[in-house]
Amino acid sequence: MSMLDVASIKKDFPILSKKMRNDGKLIYLDSGATSQKPNIVLEAERRFYSEHNAAVHRGAHLLAEEASEAYEGARATVAKFIGADVEEVVFTKSATESINLIAYSFGNSLPGSRFALQPGDRIVLSEMEHHANLIPWQQLAKRTGAEITWFPVTDQGRLDLSDIDSIISTKTKIVAITHQSNVLGTINPLEALVKRTHDVGAVFVLDACQSVPHFAVDVKKLGIDFLAFSGHKALGPTGVGIFWGKFEHLQSMEPFLTGGSMIESVTMTDATWAPAPRKFEAGVPNMAQAVGLAAALDYLTKIGMDKVEAHEHALTKYALEKFSTLRDVSIIGPTNTQMRGGVISFTIEGIHPHDAGQVLDQHGIAVRTGHHCAWPLMRKMHVVGTTRASFYIYNDTSDIDALIDGIEYAQKYFKV
Amino acid sequence: MSMLDVASIKKDFPILSKKMRNDGKLIYLDSGATSQKPNIVLEAERRFYSEHNAAVHRGAHLLAEEASEAYEGARATVAKFIGADVEEVVFTKSATESINLIAYSFGNSLPGSRFALQPGDRIVLSEMEHHANLIPWQQLAKRTGAEITWFPVTDQGRLDLSDIDSIISTKTKIVAITHQSNVLGTINPLEALVKRTHDVGAVFVLDACQSVPHFAVDVKKLGIDFLAFSGHKALGPTGVGIFWGKFEHLQSMEPFLTGGSMIESVTMTDATWAPAPRKFEAGVPNMAQAVGLAAALDYLTKIGMDKVEAHEHALTKYALEKFSTLRDVSIIGPTNTQMRGGVISFTIEGIHPHDAGQVLDQHGIAVRTGHHCAWPLMRKMHVVGTTRASFYIYNDTSDIDALIDGIEYAQKYFKV
Amino acid sequence: MQLDSLYQEVILDHYKNPMNKKLSPTYSKEVHHVNPSCGDEITLNVTVEGDLITNISWDGVGCSISQASTSIMSDLLIGKKIDEDFAILENFTELMQSKGTKSGDEEILEDAVALAGVSQFPARIKCALLGWMAFKDATSQALSETEAKG
Amino acid sequence: MQLDSLYQEVILDHYKNPMNKKLSPTYSKEVHHVNPSCGDEITLNVTVEGDLITNISWDGVGCSISQASTSIMSDLLIGKKIDEDFAILENFTELMQSKGTKSGDEEILEDAVALAGVSQFPARIKCALLGWMAFKDATSQALSETEAKG
Numbered sequence A, B: 001m002s003m004l005d006v007a008s009i010k011k012d013f014p015i016l017s018k019k020m021r022n023d024g025k026l027i028y029l030d031s032g033a034t035s036q037k038p039n040i041v042l043e044a045e046r047r048f049y050s051e052h053n054a055a056v057h058r059g060a061h062l063l064a065e066e067a068s069e070a071y072e073g074a075r076a077t078v079a080k081f082i083g084a085d086v087e088e089v090v091f092t093k094s095a096t097e098s099i100n101l102i103a104y105s106f107g108n109s110l111p112g113s114r115f116a117l118q119p120g121d122r123i124v125l126s127e128m129e130h131h132a133n134l135i136p137w138q139q140l141a142k143r144t145g146a147e148i149t150w151f152p153v154t155d156q157g158r159l160d161l162s163d164i165d166s167i168i169s170t171k172t173k174i175v176a177i178t179h180q181s182n183v184l185g186t187i188n189p190l191e192a193l194v195k196r197t198h199d200v201g202a203v204f205v206l207d208a209c210q211s212v213p214h215f216a217v218d219v220k221k222l223g224i225d226f227l228a229f230s231g232h233k234a235l236g237p238t239g240v241g242i243f244w245g246k247f248e249h250l251q252s253m254e255p256f257l258t259g260g261s262m263i264e265s266v267t268m269t270d271a272t273w274a275p276a277p278r279k280f281e282a283g284v285p286n287m288a289q290a291v292g293l294a295a296a297l298d299y300l301t302k303i304g305m306d307k308v309e310a311h312e313h314a315l316t317k318y319a320l321e322k323f324s325t326l327r328d329v330s331i332i333g334p335t336n337t338q339m340r341g342g343v344i345s346f347t348i349e350g351i352h353p354h355d356a357g358q359v360l361d362q363h364g365i366a367v368r369t370g371h372h373c374a375w376p377l378m379r380k381m382h383v384v385g386t387t388r389a390s391f392y393i394y395n396d397t398s399d400i401d402a403l404i405d406g407i408e409y410a411q412k413y414f415k416v
Numbered sequence C, D: 001m002q003l004d005s006l007y008q009e010v011i012l013d014h015y016k017n018p019m020n021k022k023l024s025p026t027y028s029k030e031v032h033h034v035n036p037s038c039g040d041e042i043t044l045n046v047t048v049e050g051d052l053i054t055n056i057s058w059d060g061v062g063c064s065i066s067q068a069s070t071s072i073m074s075d076l077l078i079g080k081k082i083d084e085d086f087a088i089l090e091n092f093t094e095l096m097q098s099k100g101t102k103s104g105d106e107e108i109l110e111d112a113v114a115l116a117g118v119s120q121f122p123a124r125i126k127c128a129l130l131g132w133m134a135f136k137d138a139t140s141q142a143l144s145e146t147e148a149k150g
């Protein structure tokens, strides 16, 4: 069990010493929703604002030079973190914007473009998608006449790939699937999916919100076409996300947001575009947040993504074992650690998730309850909602022990 | 001359004590591009991250409650600042996104909606628009078959409204105009424009990027339909902008970005929307930035927007007088202080703006050079670009003296 | 803030044995409401006769707070005049928004005062209001339909 | 960093009296490039004969750096073999990206070494490269058109 030095990591996160209700301590098990931020990230943002703040790419003065260097340096850091080329990385405000960017850009494509969709074309998703990787595609389908089809999820919370060849068919233009489910913890087998996607000439979009922060992801090795993730789930600031695309795609895609800094030349009635990534970054960008995200990724790199993964794997194993000793508690998702990340959703017989969450909160334990922005998956799993605990580098087995105790206390409290 | 206590204001801005090239001091005259940030804003962000950080609206736990309260509190602060109702205020990443939101939402409207555009419909702009309030409309026009028409700009840098009744015609569906030009400093006369817009049944979109930070703007008093501004130009963080719309419009508009938190209910093939403003805020929002922006607006309110306006007015008057003593320097824009803000664009005979900016930079003076994202206006004014000085609360007359000296030095240096 | 201030005995009782939780086949108006942040759903039927609410019945899934609150609401509002019910509803909504500063008027709210503690847990206010808002919506719709006819 | 390291005498001379700044009516290829961040524009003609660049002429608006750099470039590259010109271009590009660590090889770059100081002003590198990139683009296009025909 290659554990991290969690005690010393905890010290880097100011919020973890916050006093909770009744002066208790914070047991943060909601990193799947958003992660906490180490001091170094807050410092990077503050330094940007108090030493280099200026509009990037727009001035000849010293601050503008420094701001541009900081911003472009952040881009290089992100690129390196996911194994991409630097001009393939686009800063957005969130994974949600990144996925919308792809969908709208495809929607803006002129007929004849490889990204243009027509009635009869198919967009393939899965039943475990987050709303962010579902609704933008529904809307694109509505606008273009394309159809949504999807991989079902098994009772064990795995993608059912048995019909892969008919689900991903020659009509398929886009396959958009999550790397790791934010509800089930399931890590999806990308190799077969990506291969089949490319065999039919479609593009593969990876929702990497729950993977990039938790284990090493290399876009080139995965062979995918597009990827999206959010900075705030990867120890970074709110207000920054990443859109990555293969450069050849970025070159031929239409822009999404338009305005300043993404142009080559402009008249009153027409405009031409700057090369990628600038084409996709209209307006004064989220510079401080980009710099903060780079600091977060540097922090993760220093720890080592392999260690992060091993740590979460060990925690998950420990938690699954503990859960198996609980009475009347069901895990929604895989109960083994095979291809599974540190997200555990569960239900407690006789206690609504909201009530369970409330009791845990009383003990300083922060979990998420509800449908986790994956409503179709809830229906499929026959639950109204779940309680979800999710782990990160600042969690240790004592946090899991507290969770288990909290669940037992809830059962006692509600007399179930 | 009702000046502010600039010496004490300067102390609130850490970057203003930065050492520049050759250990000189910073004379920041580029607030039109982005403003500097007072400590209180950086502190508000840090406090959010280190005491309340959690995904808003998504958890029953204490942090999520506190984060939601901070975020919704920020919304109330913004609403109050611009005289809006709280549920009319939408957090975006920038003014650029806000304007794209309106344009895409209109583009997503179903036939029959009052926001749907058809071939022959007109979108009215002006020749002084920033690319952010130009290209999104060009793109909307391309997608719908609508036409772009515009108000010309006079040689004195004012809107030429003489043909207002034919430019805003019964074919007009949208009028989108800037409150204050980011190049000329011109403040546009909204009353006549808004009246004519409503007379023909169109909606009025105000680009308030250069007004909201600099003088009191009340959306209800102006009688407009939509407004956009960026936090980073109003002492706030990067990565946050505001979209405001009349509630009745927001109710009937289609969403733009789709994903988590903006839904009412979701199946694999369909979704329905939450009421505004949630409908327009997909994904985990830029919470810390919203909180930072609220702190910035509180700071401005404490100073008093009337005082901010008077201060900038006085500075502009002082600067225009000083400029009039310079040889071979032309102001691009109004040379009087009538309906004019603290932005002065100029050209120096024989010196390209880029070279002028470089010499000023050598003296620690940060100005912007180039087309200022208003390329059509440059052509109209027959210049390749200009050098632009823009003022804010932390500037005083000594900054303007330094600028004037810098220009004279540049003329000597380049022997013109 | 203690858990017990939220989960009063009365609430847990109503949760375990909810009143009027079985949709009646006859009604003036039926509505379906959801709480989008947690996925809880409710279907509610209301019967309006003249200026009286003669029946409220409902079904749905939700947490103890939403279930108990709906149970208490239905018991409290059946058999009263519409005006009076709307006044009670107003009173209850204010209690929910009181951030713990009010304890509720037992004369007016009866068992519903047990929900006063909810006002200190902002995320739970929507739970407590789910059934009440469904009642308000159904009744308003029933009234405007009668008007339209009448 | 001093201003004089950027604005060397040679540069100001070329700026005031640019060479080959008059578009020749005959050419193998004409291109138009802009610097989107400042609006500077250049039109450049190149004449390719066999493996030789026999003429470069240009017109445009821009700052002293872009004008001087284009003037120096045209003077330096006319009359040489294409391969040699591309090697010079490569060498100049490296100098620009050197962040002040290189002073430039006068044997290869001649007057263009005067632009070495630009590499310390990141925002100006694009100015210095504008004409060179236009030359590269025009020549590459001219070559591929010849190939296509040939």
Ligand SMILES: Cc1ncc(COP(=O)(O)O)c(C=O)c1O
Residues within 6 Å of the ligand: A260, A282, A283, A284, A285, B032, B033, B094, B095, B096, B097, B130, B132, B133, B178, B180, B181, B182, B207, B209, B210, B230, B232, B241, B373
């Ligand atoms: C008048 C005007 N409109 C729009 C914008 C765009 O703002 P942002 O780049 O912050 O989105 C700016 C500033 O760049 C501006 O000055």
Ligand SMILES: Cc1ncc(COP(=O)(O)O)c(C=O)c1O
Residues within 6 Å of the ligand: A032, A033, A094, A095, A096, A097, A130, A132, A133, A178, A180, A181, A182, A207, A209, A210, A230, A232, A241, A373, B260, B282, B283, B284, B285
């Ligand atoms: C799997 C997955 N996809 C997409 C998202 C959307 O991310 P964001 O809300 O940061 O845009 C999330 C998180 O909420 C997620 O967990």
